[in-house]
Amino acid sequence: METLSLPLILFTLLTQAAVGVAVLAAVRQWQTADGPQRPTAEWGTIAGLLIAGVLASFFHLGHPELVWRILTNVGTAWLSREILAFIVFGALVALALWSALRGPVSGWLLKSVAVVGVVALAMMGMTYAPAGQPAINNIWPFVFFMLTAATAGSAVASFFAPEAKQGLVAWVFSTGALISLVIYLAVPCVWLSGDAVVAATGRAFLSSPLYWMFILIGLVVPLIAVARTRRIPGWLPVLVLFGEFFGRAAFFMLMLTTGSNIGNLY
Amino acid sequence: MSKRYAFHVNMALCIGCDTCAMACKNQYHQEAGIVWRKVYPVSEAIYPHRDRAWMSLACNHCDNPPCLEGCPASAYTKRDDGVVVHHPDLCIGCQQCLHTCPFGVPQYNPHTKKAEKCSLCWERLDAGLQPACVQGCPTGALSLVDLNTFDDPSAIQFPPGFPHRPEVGPSTRFTLPEQPKIVRRES
Amino acid sequence: MHESKSSGAKNIELALGSTLSRRSFLKILMMTGAAAALPSTGLLRSFSQEGPAFGRATFAGLGAYQTFRNACPRNCYDTCGIVSYVKDGVLEFVEGEPTSTYTDGGLCVKGYAYPRTVYSPDRIKYPMRQIGRGSGNWERISWEEALDAISGKILEIKEKDGSLLGMALTKYSGNFGITHYGVEGMLSSLGYTTRFVGTPCWPAGIDAQNYDMGNMWCNDPEDMVQAKYIIVWGANPAYCSVHSLKYIYEAKKRGAKVVVIDPVLTQTAVKGDEYWQVKPGSDGALALAMSRHLIDQGLVNRDWAAANGLGYDEYEAYIKANVTVEWGAEQAGLPVDVVKRVAEEFAAADPATIWIGYGMQRHVNGGVNVRAIDALVAMTGNVGKPGGGARYGHLFTWGFNYNAMVQAAPEGSVGYTGATGPKGEFDTGQGADATASYTDRTFNINKIGQEILDAQDPPVRLLWIANKNVVSQDFDKNKIVKAFEKVEMIVAVDLFFNPTVEQADIVLPTVTPFEDWTVNVSYWHYWLHLNEQAIKPLFETKSDIEIASALSAVLNAKQPGSCTFPQNIDAKEMMIKEFNDGIYQLFGITSWEDLRKGAAKAKLPSSASWSDLKFATPSGKYEFKSEIAQTNGHTALPEYKAGREAYAPLRLLTPHAKHGLHSQFQNLDWMHDLNPEPLVYVHPQTAGAKGIVDGDTVRVFNPTGEVRLKAQLTNNVPADTLLMYEAWFSAKNTFNVNLLVDDVSSDMGAYKTGSPGVAIHDQFADIEKVAA
């Protein structure tokens, strides 16, 4: 059980949302000739989310003045690699924003942003799959982060999608949220049958209001809303981010380490 | 050949007296709230009497230390003699090692805003002394051994109650506690 | 009475600047100019903004430190030698004395907390006056003001009563350094006063051993390695004498069997080969039953008893007539065959020994129970043997000058005219002037509340408390606090704002061993340790004898001749004056300075006490039958004596804690990291019946009082027993076991210590869950 780290929650959520919006932007442009309605605003938003997230992360560091050291162990540390990937991602986003200011963003740039964004999330997934936390020392963090990118990303992207594409965005959101719901309900139950620490993590999740708030506010209510209107209402992105906030708090706070169980049966 | 230092925790001798934990605080003056060596009670599922068998644990100075691998700031190094050293001047306080260590060893110090952990008293070792905790243990339950020469047949690496992480290679070795014959009151 | 956080605690927090208010405290100090008196602001709360006078440390290399020799003086069996490492005038760390095979280079959890004791932000730094006892309304005063008030009171009492019997001293075991007997000396130097005499600790057993052997004298604990059989009977060395464990382990390794007899499955018990969960207070019956079996089986060492014993035949006759194995086993609650087997094994082993704990004699029949166990050791011929013996304690190495203690009364002093006995176990009789027509008035130290309530002509007007945490450690806390209301002025000399200081009018700040000169010996092992001043006294602290000397100066200025205590003392000189040739010879040294190189051990003719089998009894024999015991109102033989009747449903045991030496050390923040809160240990069955689950807050209560604390479920305790360890206090929690322990006496103790002991473990209580 860990203490709440607000900066980490914001960092992961906002950067994941940024990647989500960026990937959707790329997908929409691949699939259709017409670009987004407001490409500048869209890339501006992506950049804004990214900057806000990265800024937030500084508050997590005990010594932000030494932040440059974070790149000194790219050889073995996933956190170093993650930050490196986000630096590349950030550079590409900046390029995209710059070119959006001048006209349509080129296809290769969009593809690169999308690919690098997903790679960054993969690195992030590895960073938060630490050896000491057996419940998530696996693919799950990456999956969780991709799902957040899909739901939060599509919710935010709804601001920028042309009317004709609102259906597509709503579809992406609902599919993401539905898969999330299934996975988030299933994973803690799977954990219950794991070893002592993993099972305790599962119990911690299932008995935590944080987790259920996330399921409700981040997934169920939005799903119902979208199912009714078949599009993403303007208030939904805020609600989704709010819900995701609880989910992420649960992720960081309820994850038990093997070290917390020493002296007991594993 | 260089040494491979490790702690041998003889639970058959250990009385859970916390001397080792305090000997460490005595040497390094950890702030209230921070303890580098912890004496963990062994649960009744493993030893049938509560708070009567103990595991005195600090850093395990692992063969493949995940703390070191995962530290983005390269604040950990491993010496030739096996000691995994944390360098406070290099630490950026990201707390990643709190999660990567499977044994819950590094602790975050809110005063220094850095992680910290047992150093195996390498400064003392270099001065030819025993680690403070080992020197302090009044029963001989805690000792410093060289795994290159250590051959106590009773010693095991993964006793019940200790995370089974062979890939990490924790260096600590354990001897299991024993049980007396118990005659309980009839009336 | 449940104690919530007292306003006193809150104010102490304020005054000491712990947690929130320390900045404002500093500000106040600045304003009053008091901050200038701080040697370094860093010492206030060491780890904070003010800088690292005592902050984070690393090992800086042996050359970086000055070393000093110190000793842990805390009434602990182990009385460890300490090597102190000092850098820039700061005590950086401590280690165990390597030249003593007993300390063997390591201390214990308490000993290693010493650097924190010294630099604790909670230490009392200046003399302070409390406006309203228990109010926490403390104000800093100067030493001049404090001594003026106290000396004024002393002179006022003398004036009013014509004697100083209205001034009383209670002192026990805060610091057993020899010069600290200067506290008694200070009282003597004032005239004839009232003394609380005796000991809460081990008096019943002391008398028992004196009846049996003419003195309390144990083998060198280091010779336990030679024992072939060890019974640890009502002692818990895994908590209370950690340095003794290694000898028990070594004996085991060499093939000895270890049996532990205790109502609780202690940490010691699980390290033995066999544990007996005995019924409290039944040890005498059990020892008698074992003796009966030896008699039946012809396993008594009759030659030994005939040659060295007095009254053995009568003892045997008593046993045959009154004791059966079945009866004794049933009293103890143990299976007959087990009792028989161990008795046989014990008799067969050579040598075999019994470690008689202090815990087991804190009963209304504690003294006679010790006598029965002594007799068991004697009957098997194990007294006087290396590796054998009925080990209880000794004062063999305590033959110092007690120079600081021995002070003459001022001329013309008037005192008490009745008869008085010894004033505690360390009373060597030195300084007693047989021709003086007056003496001190003596009260039972273990009934301080009752004695003060009853005291008349004169009442206790001024109470001096030193080396004693009365309100925490003495019995029936509520009664004590009530009795204190009768006392006109209470002065406490201490290091921390403990529950006693909370009830004082004036507190005088005293030093740690590292700021003092003295010399220490043990009541268990045979080593001698020098205690050097390693650092300058912090803040305005003074040692007990420096306080005595300062008080003497003020008194003599006001009324010349009113106090004989030397007025200008040098702590080191006072320490040197405690040595004599006897000590030098015993320890094989030529000067006290030899001790600067390391510890010295008494040169014993044998590791065994009574090795020449010449006992100090009137008969010179081991007295199975003691006339003196009979004269003193006991049975001449160690006959069976029943325990105390239960007065509440569950037995309550309050023995000594792992993380504290009584009330000391346990209050440090470092210690709270390892021992975060007090607990009551309850058997799951008992808890279940009361709807108590692990971690519940419960109320433990009996007619004496009540406490609230968290319950921990464990079958280490029997179902009919509640267990809580002695002391735990912090600014936030004023838990006190002695709200539940009354002051009923044990059978023995008055003979050699001046007062009977206390039946600390003959207590009962009930428990219930407290609604959250």
Ligand SMILES: Nc1nc2c(c(=O)[nH]1)N[C@H]1C(S)=C(S)[C@@H](COP(=O)(O)OP(=O)(O)OC[C@H]3O[C@@H](n4cnc5c(=O)[nH]c(N)nc54)[C@H](O)[C@@H]3O)O[C@H]1N2
């Ligand atoms: N850590 C630590 N060490 C200490 C002290 C301390 O406070 N803390 N105090 C020091 C002092 S002053 C003293 S006096 C000694 C005390 O040293 P010990 O005598 O070893 O310790 P206690 O805890 O007083 O009691 C020992 C045992 O007696 C048991 N007992 C109680 N009643 C009975 C009985 O009727 N029969 C039997 N067989 N056993 C019984 C208790 O369950 C307990 O386990 O320790 C010294 N050392």
Ligand SMILES: Nc1nc2c(c(=O)[nH]1)N[C@H]1C(S)=C(S)[C@@H](COP(=O)(O)OP(=O)(O)OC[C@H]3O[C@@H](n4cnc5c(=O)[nH]c(N)nc54)[C@H](O)[C@@H]3O)O[C@H]1N2
């Ligand atoms: N319920 C229960 N009560 C018990 C016991 C029990 O087992 N159960 N055990 C009893 C036993 S065996 C004993 S020995 C007593 C111990 O009772 P105390 O002798 O009162 O024990 P301590 O808690 O060590 O308190 C000593 C005080 O002296 C102070 N002090 C330390 N050094 C100095 C110094 O140099 N000068 C001065 N003036 N003060 C100093 C300390 O800060 C502390 O406040 O408790 C007894 N009380």
Ligand code: SF4
């Ligand atoms: S000091 Fe030794 S006996 Fe005590 S807890 Fe540590 S390892 Fe165990």
Ligand code: SF4
């Ligand atoms: S025990 Fe933890 S901190 Fe120590 S070396 Fe291993 S992984 Fe690193």
Ligand code: SF4
């Ligand atoms: S907290 Fe310090 S030591 Fe730990 S991973 Fe981060 S930088 Fe490395």
Ligand code: SF4
């Ligand atoms: S080896 Fe040194 S740093 Fe490590 S726990 Fe022991 S005393 Fe502390």
Ligand code: SF4
């Ligand atoms: S409390 Fe006892 S064992 Fe601990 S250091 Fe002091 S004398 Fe030694």
Ligand SMILES: [Mo]
């Ligand atoms: Mo005691």
